[in-house]
Every structure is written in C-alpha cells, then in structure tokens.
Amino acid sequence: LNTGCVPSKALIRSARFLRRVRRAERLGVVGASAEVDFARIMGRVHRVIAEVEPHDSVERYTALGVEVIRGRARIVSPWSVEIDTPTGVRTLTSRAIVIATGAAPIVPDLPGLDRVRHVTSEDLWSITEKPERLLVLGGGPIGCELAQAFAGIGCRVTQVARSGILPKEDEDTIALIESALHEDGVRLLTHTRTLRCEVVDGEQRLVVSPGPGVHPDRDCGGGEEALPFDLLLCAIGRRARVTGLGLEALGIPLTPAGTIETNASLQTRYPNILACGDVVGPHQFTHVAAHQAWYAAVNGLFSGIKRFKVDNRVIPRVTFTDxxxxxxxxxxxxxxxxxxxxxxxxxxxxxxxxxxxxxxxxxxxxxxxxxxxxxxxxxxxxxxxxxxxxxxxxxxxxxxxxxxxxxxxxxxxxxxxxxxxxxxxxxxxxxxxxxxxxxxxxxxxxxxx
Known part of the structure; x- marks a missing residue:
C-alpha cells in the first residue's frame, strides 16, 4: 500500500500519459505537449495511497472484529507472543501463530554507498524534487518498472544490471522490453559489475566495469566507467524479514534463500506456528501472499482436524513496464x-x-x-x-x-x-x-x- 504496488503504479500511470503525449502525432494529433510538475505527480501518488488506505487500514480490520495491536512482536514460546507496545509489554497466548512479516529491499554492500544519496523502493516515495539524473541498480521487475517510469517523467536514467534484465523471462520477452527501455531514453548497462560509490568534486558517481557477456556496443575501454547521478535507486531484490522474531531461540529453520522453512501446508517446525507471504516465498507478490494467507489461517483454525496443502500450480505475474x-x-x-x-x-x-x-x-x-x-x-x-x-x-x-x-x-x-x-x-x-x-x-x- 504505502511503498509497493500502489505508489509505483500511480507513478507509472503519469509516465504512461506523458509518453502518449510525446507520441501523439502517431494518432494524428499535432502540437500536443505537457509540462512535468514533479511535486504534483508525487502529490497524486500520495493521494492515491490515501484513497486506497481504507482497504488495508486498522479501522477496517477492527470493524471486521480483529484486534489490532501496534508494537514490535517476538515469539517467546510455541504458544505465546510478547509485544513491546507504547504502553508497555503485553503477552498473548494462542493455539496458532501466523508469521506474515513480509520482506524488505536489499541494500547492497557497496563501498562508499553511505557517502551518496541512495534510496530503495520503500523510501523512494518521500522525495520531493525530481532527480535529474537517476541511476537504477538492478534489472528485475522493480528496477525496470521504475527506470522506465522516471525516464517517462523526464529524468535521465541509467539502469545497471549485474546480468541481464528480467532474468525469469524468455529471450523474446527480454528483447522487447530492452527495446522499449531504449526508446524511452533509459541507458541500459547489462552484464555490469558495480565496484564502488564515490564523490569527486561534489559529484556523486557509481564506478562500474563490464562483466561477462557485456554487450558489444558498450564502450568503456574494457576498464572502469564512472556514472554520475543525483539519486541512486537500489532495486536488486528483497529479503525476507526474519530477524528479531524469536525464530532462533525456538530453532525454527530457514531455507538457503533466507525464508522461513515450511511444509506444503505452511507449517513450520512447530505445526501450530505457520508462515505466509514474502517471508516464505518463493513468489514475492501481493496476490500470492493473499492466496497463502487463506491456507495459513484455515490451517491454524482447524489444526489437528483438517489440513490443506497450498495450491501453487497456477501463479500469474505481471511486470508493469510499457x-x-x-x-x-x-x-x-x-x-x-x-x-x-x-x-x-x-x-x-x-x-x-x-x-x-x-x-x-x-x-x-x-x-x-x-x-x-x-x-x-x-x-x-x-x-x-x-x-x-x-x-x-x-x-x-x-x-x-x-x-x-x-x-x-x-x-x-x-x-x-x-x-x-x-x-x-x-x-x-x-x-x-x-x-x-x-x-x-x-x-x-x-x-x-
């Protein structure tokens, strides 16, 4: 709601409109023009968030009969959760516990990153001034969507990917999206190593070098290239939120991908402790989290009586590029x-x-x-x-x-x-x-x- 699908799709809508204006002559419309007001575009993004907010608000769930407690929670036994709240520590006991803590953007361990202005897809929405030069680090769906969107609203965008873009897609799909990114003015550097961030004479730069499989038209002499930017957007993936939950003390194992290990019914090592959504994976989509949530809730409610296996056979996904x-x-x-x-x-x-x-x-x-x-x-x-x-x-x-x-x-x-x-x-x-x-x-x- 606040930092994911809703704000990004609102921004993409504005970028798509501006793209249509620039290509209006294809529809026989001559002289069409539009002026970008970045503050107003971001203001609309936040208005959209506010309009959608009632769908996922505390008030909505309270009206449905859910008790919502604000605080930081930790599982202290297979049947109890300890919550640090503004009014003190509160302990709840339950027959079943569902962990649905989601995932957070990965911030790369890049030398010099702390010296430059950088954001992720979560805190990007707090910016108020248009970055004239945006550098997007990452070639996945989030990186491609935001690179194209910011190019659409008039930023000079460079996108850097360690390998190619959209690694889950087929070659014919990738070729079309690469062409679309180039047409919208994105400078796309694939198969590129990121070496360090630096500030030289007040200018922020990302230093890169060609990696294996570099495109033949890439010209940096085979050595290092410094990419100047005003804002660096880190979009290299998301990592499950598993720390501080008390999992280690209970011996609840993680997978090699860093997600909570569950069986086909979303049960952890303790059958009454379940997990769903991005914290389990492998698909990090809102609709998959909602799909898994039904199974986690029902399996928790009817534990020992009936158990349902998650049906992951048909999982749709969409990357909202143009x-x-x-x-x-x-x-x-x-x-x-x-x-x-x-x-x-x-x-x-x-x-x-x-x-x-x-x-x-x-x-x-x-x-x-x-x-x-x-x-x-x-x-x-x-x-x-x-x-x-x-x-x-x-x-x-x-x-x-x-x-x-x-x-x-x-x-x-x-x-x-x-x-x-x-x-x-x-x-x-x-x-x-x-x-x-x-x-x-x-x-x-x-x-x-």
Whole structure:
C-alpha cells in the first residue's frame, strides 16, 4: 500500500500519459505537449495511497472484529507472543501463530554507498524534487518498472544490471522490453559489475566495469566507467524479514534463500506456528501472499482436524513496464531446464484489429502446450493490457480448460481479449486433422459433380 504496488503504479500511470503525449502525432494529433510538475505527480501518488488506505487500514480490520495491536512482536514460546507496545509489554497466548512479516529491499554492500544519496523502493516515495539524473541498480521487475517510469517523467536514467534484465523471462520477452527501455531514453548497462560509490568534486558517481557477456556496443575501454547521478535507486531484490522474531531461540529453520522453512501446508517446525507471504516465498507478490494467507489461517483454525496443502500450480505475474509482461505457468526457459517437452503457439499483436486501431500493434501472445495437445503449460503476453489479458489463460489453466475451449468461446469484437482466441486459432490450424480435411475435400468435389 504505502511503498509497493500502489505508489509505483500511480507513478507509472503519469509516465504512461506523458509518453502518449510525446507520441501523439502517431494518432494524428499535432502540437500536443505537457509540462512535468514533479511535486504534483508525487502529490497524486500520495493521494492515491490515501484513497486506497481504507482497504488495508486498522479501522477496517477492527470493524471486521480483529484486534489490532501496534508494537514490535517476538515469539517467546510455541504458544505465546510478547509485544513491546507504547504502553508497555503485553503477552498473548494462542493455539496458532501466523508469521506474515513480509520482506524488505536489499541494500547492497557497496563501498562508499553511505557517502551518496541512495534510496530503495520503500523510501523512494518521500522525495520531493525530481532527480535529474537517476541511476537504477538492478534489472528485475522493480528496477525496470521504475527506470522506465522516471525516464517517462523526464529524468535521465541509467539502469545497471549485474546480468541481464528480467532474468525469469524468455529471450523474446527480454528483447522487447530492452527495446522499449531504449526508446524511452533509459541507458541500459547489462552484464555490469558495480565496484564502488564515490564523490569527486561534489559529484556523486557509481564506478562500474563490464562483466561477462557485456554487450558489444558498450564502450568503456574494457576498464572502469564512472556514472554520475543525483539519486541512486537500489532495486536488486528483497529479503525476507526474519530477524528479531524469536525464530532462533525456538530453532525454527530457514531455507538457503533466507525464508522461513515450511511444509506444503505452511507449517513450520512447530505445526501450530505457520508462515505466509514474502517471508516464505518463493513468489514475492501481493496476490500470492493473499492466496497463502487463506491456507495459513484455515490451517491454524482447524489444526489437528483438517489440513490443506497450498495450491501453487497456477501463479500469474505481471511486470508493469510499457509494454507489460504477463506470465502464468511455465516459460520456455523453465520448460527446457526441467526437460519438459513442449511446443509453442504464437500470435502477434500486430495482427489484432483493436491493437491496430490504438496504434499499439506490438507484442505477442505465446502459449506452451504438450506436443499435439491443447493443454496449457504456460502463457506469456507482452503488450498493452497484458496483465488484464492474462486472466483468461490463468482461469483456463486453473480449471483444466484447453485452447479448444478458448477458441470455442465468443469474444466481443474489436477487443484486446480476442488475442487469446486468435492464439488458440493458430494452435488449431497447426493441428488441423489432415485426414478428415482430405476426405471432406473429396466429398465436396463429388457434390459439385
């Protein structure tokens, strides 16, 4: 609410509008212009936070019958929690305890970082003046979204990634997003080592050097390069909040990734102590945390009577760049790594009538299926409204519906949703029953005499 999805999407909306203004001539609009008022943009971000706040407020949960206590909590036994509150220490006992402490941005151990102005995705929203030169450290979804957004509102943005961007995505997706970042003015340095931060004659700089797999057009003589900036945004990932909770004293183990170790029912070493959300992982998404929360709550309430295993088979995700990247199920990269046989069906959004009418005919729909079968193993959409279009594939995968069912569903014309049907149509054409078609050809030839 305060530091994650809500403020970032509010900022992205402003950046997207400004991008449309700059490209207005593509729509036949000449002379369109807009002036960036950074303070007003950030003011809108905070107004959006305030408007959404009642959805996650203390008042809402109190009205639902939840007792909300503000303080710092520590588990002192398998059945009791000690809370330091402004009015003193309070101890609660319970049959079940759920740990849902989330994750925090990782601040890199970078020499000289304490000498320069740096923020993370959590405290970024407190800035009041536009950073003319923004340096984004990290190539994941958060780094890409914010790099493009700040470039969209007029900042000179340099993005540095240790390897490539969006490491979970397939090569075709990465290529499209790299192109979009370049078009928006982001200087993207991939396969780059960060060495240190320094201040020279009052100028803040990040010193980097090329790493393995550096792009051939990178020109810094193979040595060090100093990147000047006004603000450094650290977006290299998030780490589960597991310290200070009393886990060590109880011997509750962590995974190699630093998250709380649980079984398929989200139970820790102690069956009545459960955990959910980013503190468990492996998917750090709000909707996954909400999904896991149901299982943690129900398993806590009915402990010893009934236990439910978390259903993680169909997890959608969206990266809110422009174009958006939406994925559910397996990527090609994952299928190859797991040795899963698959075939790919593609539909280019440059063929979609609605996309053409909006001068947004770029991107694709890609569906993975077992060879010769229409069962969906995974779907990826890159394009405008990709996050909204993904829902149909997510629903189909969740309930075992194949591409044939999508093809047989009426989709209104002209809409973006037709992309799913056309992708299914491409699969059907590739698997047309040749013997039956040959027989029909002979039949109609005979009827024509």
């Amino acid at each position: 174009p958006e990247v939406a994925q559910v199920g397996l990527t090609e990269r994952q299928a190859r790594a797991r040795g899963i046989a698959y075939e790919v069906t593609r539909y280019g959004l440059d063929d979609l009538d609605r996309a053409i009418t909006e001068t947004a005919a770029h991107g694709f729909v890609k569906v993975l299926t077992p060879p010769g079968k229409d069962r969906i193993l995974g779907a990826c959409i890159v394009g405008e409204h990709a996050g909204e279009l993904l829902a149909e594939f997510t629903l189909a995968m969740k309930h075992g519906l194949g591409l044939e069912r999508i093809l047989g569903t009426i989709h209104p014309y002209p809409t973006w949703s037709e992309a799913a049907k056309y992708a299914a149509g491409n699969w059907k054409r590739a698997h047309a029953p040749q013997i039956a078609l040959a027989w029909l050809a002979r039949f109609h030839t005979w009827r024509r005499g």
